[in-house]
Amino acid sequence: MQALADVILPVFLVIGFGYVARWRNLINDAQVDGVVWFTQSFAIPCLLFVAIARLDLGQEFDWRLLASFYTGAITGFALGFLGARHLFRRDWEDCVAIGFVALFSNSVLLGLPLTERAYGADALAANYAIIAVHSPICYAIGITMMEVIRNRGGRVVDSLGRVFSAMFRNALVIGIGLGFAVNLSGVALPAVMDQALDMMVRAALPAALFSLGGVLYRYRPEGDFRLIAYMVALSLILHPAITYGLARAFGLGTEALRSAVLTAAMAPGVNVYVFANIYGRARRVAASSVLIGTAGVMLTGWVWLQILP
Numbered sequence: 468m469q470a471l472a473d474v475i476l477p478v479f480l481v482i483g484f485g486y487v488a489r490w491r492n493l494i495n496d497a498q499v500d501g502v503v504w505f506t507q508s509f510a511i512p513c514l515l516f517v518a519i520a521r522l523d524l525g526q527e528f529d530w531r532l533l534a535s536f537y538t539g540a541i542t543g544f545a546l547g548f549l550g551a552r553h554l555f556r557r558d559w560e561d562c563v564a565i566g567f568v569a570l571f572s573n574s575v576l577l578g579l580p581l582t583e584r585a586y587g588a589d590a591l592a593a594n595y596a597i598i599a600v601h602s603p604i605c606y607a608i609g610i611t612m613m614e615v616i617r618n619r620g621g622r623v624v625d626s627l628g629r630v631f632s633a634m635f636r637n638a639l640v641i642g643i644g645l646g647f648a649v650n651l652s653g654v655a656l657p658a659v660m661d662q663a664l665d666m667m668v669r670a671a672l673p674a675a676l677f678s679l680g681g682v683l684y685r686y687r688p689e690g691d692f693r694l695i696a697y698m699v700a701l702s703l704i705l706h707p708a709i710t711y712g713l714a715r716a717f718g719l720g721t722e723a724l725r726s727a728v729l730t731a732a733m734a735p736g737v738n739v740y741v742f743a744n745i746y747g748r749a750r751r752v753a754a755s756s757v758l759i760g761t762a763g764v765m766l767t768g769w770v771w772l773q774i775l776p
Contacts, residue, residue: 475768478580481673482761485680499681502674510671511575512642517664518595519646520656527596531717536597536727537604539709543569543701544608555694557749559616564742564749565694567609568756569701573736574598575639576675577764582729583672585772586722593726599643602738609742682737683761686754694752698735699760703767707732711774725775732771734760 488494548566551557557565572578574597582594649656656664710731714724735756743753 475581475584475765475772478577478584478676479765481676482680482683485677485682486684487680488677489681489684494681496681496685499678502678503682506671506675506678508638510667510674512638513664513667514642514671515575515595515598515639516642516646516649517668518591519599519643520649522592522595522646522650524647524650527592527723528599529593529596529719529723531714531719532593532596532723532727533600535710535713535717535719536731538713539706539731540570540572540605541608542709543706546705547698547701548612550697551694551749554697557694560613560746561749561752563609563613563616564739564746565698565752566612567605567742568698568735568739568749568753569706570608571601571605571736571739571742572702572706572731573733573761574601574730576672576679576736577733577761578730580672580676581733581764581768582726585729586725590722590725593723594730597727597730599647602637602640605738606742613746679737679761683758686740686758691752691755695755695759698752698756699763702735702756702760703732703763707767707771721776728771728775729768732764732768734764 485499489496489499544566547569548562551562551565552559574594578598579591579594582591707728711724711728714727719727735753737757740750740753740757743750
């Protein structure tokens with residue numbers, strides 16, 4: 468119970484401040500979108516740039532870490548996809564968008580602050596290793612599946628080229644890419660730039676959590692409750708359980724195990740709604756899964772903190 472008070476509640480109180488501020492019309496949707504734009508286009512890319520630039524790539528990019536986490540994620544996608552089709556009788560395009568809900572956990576806005584609160588800022592290296600390949604892997608799977616289903620017998624390459632081009636103009640991906648460039652080149656940034664980046668980094672997570680609360684206010688759950696419950700269970704229970712079991716079997720170190728399991732235990736990220744909205748498929752399931760899953764982390768996150776060493 469102490470972990471709930473010390474680690475999880477402060478994070479969700481900041482999200483709650485944003486939710487209540489939007490609910491009571493202290494801020495409007497345009498202002499929420501402005502904070503989202505600042506965090507996703509500037510502050511979080513700076514955070515990821517600094518983290519990757521300073522990361523020990525040889526030590527942190529451990530195949531056991533990535534295999535444990537992404538086996539769980541891909542299993543969740545497969546069960547979400549097949550369950551949506553065979554249990555809930557959704558059409559194939561809906562099934563891809565629904566499967567994406569269990570694939571894309573909220574590794575940045577929830578995973579980073581909860582891991583930092585639980586184990587300290589020095590424990591985030593493995594989180595950043597997961598985040599560095601999160602968007603490319605998840606979007607590659609989701610987009611490829613959707614385009615293959617949409618273009619049966621047609622040319623998939625052209626569609627994939629356009630979507631991947633847009634994805635790699637994403638500020639988060641650019642921040643990660645520049646971080647790798649600095650890390651691999653060994654270039655030392657000027658001290659004044661380091662200090663400016665550190666100021667941006669300190670603003671990133673609190674502002675992102677507050678804006679997440681404002682965004683979640685829009686996602687009122689309605690209908691499809693059995694399917695939404697199924698997807699939330701895949702995200703909050705199955706994914707971290709698989710990750711935990713594999714990480715133990717592979718002999719992953721304690722710090723990396725904590726990061727992998729806590730990141731896997733996070734709710735679906737807002738990007739699952741973005742993906743559903745791009746294709747106009749299963750938007751209600753995606754949005755409601757984000758909202759209900761984020762609330763559910765208050766309980767399941769506490770359980771995983773009790774299980775982890």
